[in-house]
Amino acid sequence: MNDRIWLSPPHLGGSEMKYVQEAFDTNWIAPVGENLRCFEQALCQYTGAGYALALSSGTAAIHLALVLLDVGPGDEILCPTFTFVATVNPVLYQGATPVFVDSDYATWNMCPEAAEEAIRDRQRRGRLPKAMVVVHLYGQAARVDRLTELAARYGIPVVEDAAAALGSSYGSRKLGSFGRLGILSFNGNKIITTSGGGALLSNERELIEQARFLSTQARDPAPHFQHSRVGYNYALSNVLAGIGRGQMEVLEERIRQRRANFAFYRAAFAAIPALSFGPEPAPSFSNRWLTCLLVDEARSGGVTRETLRLAFEAQNIEARPLWKPMHQQPVYERYPYYGPDRVAEDLFTRGLCLPSGTNLSPADLDRVAGVVQRAFGR
Numbered sequence: 415m416n417d418r419i420w421l422s423p424p425h426l427g428g429s430e431m432k433y434v435q436e437a438f439d440t441n442w443i444a445p446v447g448e449n450l451r452c453f454e455q456a457l458c459q460y461t462g463a464g465y466a467l468a469l470s471s472g473t474a475a476i477h478l479a480l481v482l483l484d485v486g487p488g489d490e491i492l493c494p495t496f497t498f499v500a501t502v503n504p505v506l507y508q509g510a511t512p513v514f515v516d517s518d519y520a521t522w523n524m525c526p527e528a529a530e531e532a533i534r535d536r537q538r539r540g541r542l543p544k545a546m547v548v549v550h551l552y553g554q555a556a557r558v559d560r561l562t563e564l565a566a567r568y569g570i571p572v573v574e575d576a577a578a579a580l581g582s583s584y585g586s587r588k589l590g591s592f593g594r595l596g597i598l599s600f601n602g603n604k605i606i607t608t609s610g611g612g613a614l615l616s617n618e619r620e621l622i623e624q625a626r627f628l629s630t631q632a633r634d635p636a637p638h639f640q641h642s643r644v645g646y647n648y649a650l651s652n653v654l655a656g657i658g659r660g661q662m663e664v665l666e667e668r669i670r671q672r673r674a675n676f677a678f679y680r681a682a683f684a685a686i687p688a689l690s691f692g693p694e695p696a697p698s699f700s701n702r703w704l705t706c707l708l709v710d711e712a713r714s715g716g717v718t719r720e721t722l723r724l725a726f727e728a729q730n731i732e733a734r735p736l737w738k739p740m741h742q743q744p745v746y747e748r749y750p751y752y753g754p755d756r757v758a759e760d761l762f763t764r765g766l767c768l769p770s771g772t773n774l775s776p777a778d779l780d781r782v783a784g785v786v787q788r789a790f791g792r
């Protein structure tokens with residue numbers, strides 16, 4: 415059997431070990447240290463955000479963002495239905511209610527018209543959403559201009575889930591820097607990794623300082639242990655920040671490689687009209703974290719997303735359906751949903767993520783392309 419080809423495995427550069435070793439040599443294993451300081455500084459410099467806080471995961475960053483916005487029981491949070499569950503789980507951690515919004519085909523992300531309809535309807539029913547979580551899936555930007563304008567018009571703060579979109583941009587600005595709070599993930603499958611980790615970004619110093627306080631058990635200034643509110647243990651370790659520091663040095667190269675994977679697949683399947691790819695409308699620039707395919711079953715001669723996925727599995731290649739919408743998940747199906755056009759459901763039914771790691775060899779890429787080409791009889 416051939417070696418397994420994974421969807422998006424970690425890919426280390428060259429200097430991660432040097433920074434990790436420095437943490438060991440100086441005994442700054444925890445709780446703070448030079449790696450954390452430099453990693454946070456690199457994130458600010460790269461994204462253009464004023465302030466950054468390194469955290470133990472992207473999920474923790476989303477949770478803290480909601481805590482900072484004072485989200486609690488009775489509050490409603492606008493979320494895209496088409497996303498990874500970690501976008502939404504923190505809404506329930508806070509005892510609040512998610513209100514799901516469909517995607518548009520132009521970006522695959524939150525549809526501005528459906529979002530406006532949702533806001534108006536919630537307002538008619540008595541309350542405006544307390545926050546809006548905008549997600550940039552697979553590295554593709556949402557309609558940032560329309561969604562931030564809409565949120566500003568109704569006075570709703572935006573949390574930007576850029577977990578998969580480090581290095582992507584909208585116009586001249588990097589994703590993660592548009593929301594009142596932005597979040598990143600450095601999970602093992604993301605474009606760069608700290609093995610596990612995340613970050614919170616903001617232009618408001620006060621918010622990031624408050625997040626730092628909350629992420630380290632909310633200790634009041636006192637010689638004894640004094641606490642006036644609930645805190646969390648969400649800090650990233652200085653050891654793992656060393657991995658992140660090294661990964662930041664290769665981020666541009668990783669974006670180039672992810673985009674090269676995409677270009678390879680697009681060329682390889684150019685003669686198969688039943689296949690189309692994830693969008694990248696102007697003025698967005700995608701890091702192409704994962705290359706995503708849509709199968710048009712009206713002209714695929716019986717090939718479906720699922721027959722393709724099984725053909726990959728038979729060749730020991732990992733490929734995954736696009737995200738299953740939240741309003742179709744058992745844990746979330748009872749919450750409000752605005753999506754008359756059912757775009758997310760369609761994307762889920764027809765969409766497949768291809769192996770997109772930056773350490774794929776030319777032979778690996780040929781193996782992946784061969785599965786699709788054979789499925790279409792080429």
Ligand SMILES: *Cc1c(COP(=O)(O)O)cnc(C)c1O
Nearest residue numbers: 471472473498500577578599601
């Ligand atoms: C990966 C991811 C997260 C969660 O990040 P973790 O670091 O794994 O907690 C949240 N939202 C989206 C869109 C993601 O892709």
